[in-house]
Amino acid sequence: MAHPFAPVGMIGILALTGGAASAQTPPTPTELAAYRGLHAVAAKGSVEGIGHLRQQGDDPNARDSNGRTPLHVAVFQGHGMAARVLIAAGADPALLDNQRYDAVTIAAVQDDVPTLKALLAAGASAKLVTSVYDGTALIAAAHLGHDSIVRELIRAGAPLDHINNLGWTALIEAVILGDGGSRHTETVRALVEAGANPKIPDRNGVAPLQHAEARGYTSIASILSQADR
Numbered sequence: 001m002a003h004p005f006a007p008v009g010m011i012g013i014l015a016l017t018g019g020a021a022s023a024q025t026p027p028t029p030t031e032l033a034a035y036r037g038l039h040a041v042a043a044k045g046s047v048e049g050i051g052h053l054r055q056q057g058d059d060p061n062a063r064d065s066n067g068r069t070p071l072h073v074a075v076f077q078g079h080g081m082a083a084r085v086l087i088a089a090g091a092d093p094a095l096l097d098n099q100r101y102d103a104v105t106i107a108a109v110q111d112d113v114p115t116l117k118a119l120l121a122a123g124a125s126a127k128l129v130t131s132v133y134d135g136t137a138l139i140a141a142a143h144l145g146h147d148s149i150v151r152e153l154i155r156a157g158a159p160l161d162h163i164n165n166l167g168w169t170a171l172i173e174a175v176i177l178g179d180g181g182s183r184h185t186e187t188v189r190a191l192v193e194a195g196a197n198p199k200i201p202d203r204n205g206v207a208p209l210q211h212a213e214a215r216g217y218t219s220i221a222s223i224l225s226q227a228d229r
Contacts, residue, residue, distance in 0.1 A: 042070035045079030080118030093124035180217035
C-alpha cells in the first residue's frame with residue numbers, strides 16, 4: 001500500500017517502471033553484434049584494441065544511435081579497466097546518453113562497484129546531474145539500495161542533499177522507493193553518517209522519518225530518529 005503522505009500516482013509509476021533505473025538502455029545483443037571500431041572493442045573490454053584504434057585516430061567520444069559512447073558501452077558491459085583506458089585516451093566521462101545518463105550513474109545502477117571505482121580513479125565525477133529526473137548517481141543508488149555504491153559515491157564527494165525534480169533527496173528515495181530491508185537500511189545509515197540532512201521533506205512536507213515510520217521500517221526509522229535529534 002502506498003504511503004498516505006506520498007504522491008501516490010508518481011510512486012505507482014516508479015514502482016512499475018523501476019524509476020530512474022529502468023530508463024537506462026543498455027546495448028541490445030543486436031547492437032553489440034553490429035558495433036565497429038571503439039564501440040566494438042569497448043564492448044569486449046579489449047584494452048589492446050582500444051589503444052590500437054586510438055593510435056589510428058578513432059574518436060573516443062563517438063556516439064551510437066542511442067547516444068552511447070564507447071565509455072558508456074564499456075560500463076554497461078562491466079569492463080572497468082577498459083573504461084579507465086578510454087578515459088585516459090580522451091573519452092569524456094561527463095557525456096550523457098540519450099536517456100541523460102553518464103558512465104558513473106550507469107555503474108551505480110548496475111551495482112558494479114569495481115567499474116565505479118575504476119571510473120572514479122580515472123577522474124569521473126560523482127557530482128553530475130543526470131536522468132530525466134535531474135537526479136544524481138547517489139540518488140539512483142539510494143533508490144535501489146546499492147549500499148556499497150552509495151558509500152563509494154559519498155567518498156567521491158557526491159552531493160548528499162541534492163533534490164531531484166520529483167522533490168526527493170537520496171534519503172527520501174531510499175525510504176519511499178526502498179523495501180526497508182538490510183541494504184536500504186545500510187544505505188540510509190551511510191547517508192546519515194556522511195551528513196545527509198534528514199529534515200529535508202518532500203513536496204508535501206513529509207520528512208524521511210515520517211515516511212519510514214508510516215511504512216513500518218523500524219530500523220531505518222531508528223537511524224533517522226537518532227539523526228534528527
